Amino acid sequence: MDYRMELEEYKIINTAHKNVCDWIDKTVDASWRSLAAEGFTSREVVQTLHSNVSQTNDEITENTSQTYIKTLKIAGKSTDPRE
16 A cells, blocks of 8 residues: 555656656757756756856846946936946
8 A cells, every 4th residue: 555655656756857857848949958968857957057057146247237337328327436
């Protein structure tokens, strides 16, 4: 009787993993997927994509700063912080 519970639990977990893998396959472009070729499980794929593709905090800060400065210039505002 105990093996039936374990089997049902395995089926639930396996189905969840399969659904995540299917979602990744459907939504992640093949060129992006190639950046995570060393990932075998869904967790490894997501972690590898995160480490290979995500911007660093410094890059995010720099991009945000440049966008803000560009917006100020377009609006005709000064970019000098002392003003």
